[in-house]
Amino acid sequence: xxxxxxxxxxxxxxxxxxxxxGPDKLPKVIQDVTRTIRKIREFSESAKHxxxxxxxxxxKDFEFEDLNPKKFIRxxxxxxxxxxxxxRNGFDLKKEMAEVTDAVNSRESEASSSSSSSSSPxxxxxxxxxxxxxxAPDDRPPFDADAT
Numbered sequence: 001x002x003x004x005x006x007x008x009x010x011x012x013x014x015x016x017x018x019x020x021x022g023p024d025k026l027p028k029v030i031q032d033v034t035r036t037i038r039k040i041r042e043f044s045e046s047a048k049h050x051x052x053x054x055x056x057x058x059x060k061d062f063e064f065e066d067l068n069p070k071k072f073i074r075x076x077x078x079x080x081x082x083x084x085x086x087x088r089n090g091f092d093l094k095k096e097m098a099e100v101t102d103a104v105n106s107r108e109s110e111a112s113s114s115s116s117s118s119s120s121p122x123x124x125x126x127x128x129x130x131x132x133x134x135x136a137p138d139d140r141p142p143f144d145a146d147a148t
Contacts, residue, residue, distance in 0.1 A: 017029070
């Protein structure tokens with residue numbers, strides 16, 4: 001519960017507790033705090049039990065910790081039914097980035113060589129130059145209805 005409290009912080013809390021409550025009342029305060037924490041835990045466990053019984057037998061393996069979005073996503077991604085482990089293991093990011101870089105560099109070199117030689121669609125790798133005006137009045141540039 002208190003994994004992130006170091007020894008210095010713990011000593012500081014104890015010294016402050018002794019100063020605030022005094023050495024005479026400190027044991028009573030500690031008993032009251034532990035009793036309150038125990039009651040809160042019992043209340044939450046009984047509430048969880050009531051919810052599980054109300055949900056029925058279909059949700060017998062339901063865990064309330066799964067409602068945490070991080071844990072829910074982690075549990076779903078670790079599920080082997082989807083085959084995501086094979087996809088994750090078969091994916092090499094460095095190799096993919098190298099391929100993308102090579103493809104971009106080759107397109108840039110093709111574009112620079114095609115602009116110096118001619119502007120025909122076959123020499124530009126099948127790309128359409130959107131800066132040119134259409135040759136015929138019926139030739140319209142490509143239109144994407146979903147983009148507008």
